[in-house]
Amino acid sequence: MTSESTLLYDLIGGDARVRELVDRFYDLMDLEPEFTELRALHPTTLDGSRDKLYWFLSGWSGGPDLYIERFGHPRLRARHLPYPIGVSVRDQWMQCMAFALQDIGVEEGLRDRLITSFYQTADWMRNREG
Secondary structure: OOOHHHHHHHHHOHHHHHHHHHHHHHHHHHHOHHHHHHHHOOOOOOHHHHHHHHHHHHHHOOOOOHHHHHHOOOOHHHHHOOOOOOHHHHHHHHHHHHHHHHHOOOOHHHHHHHHHHHHHHHHHOOOOOO
């Protein structure tokens, strides 16, 4: 029997599509002025950030646990505590991811399901009020 998380990886389209999603997400963050506050929290070059999100999403969605193989448990909240993440940054992250999902052609039902899951995590990452 296939688990729901494995189905997500397959439904997204596997390895190449997860990478495409991450690359589109970071391209949008780097290019669009509406994501300036979010972009400012990242290093000058986004290569490492791209890889880490790709590795994380691979395992999170049911594919290979690439992040865990490299770094161990993700400890997402602890790893993000040094960065001021408030409602505005959360919303920028969510909008950027929603655009990326749409831009790479993720089917609407799956896109809605992913956005709901991403929102729960993004909101949990907040460590500031604003």
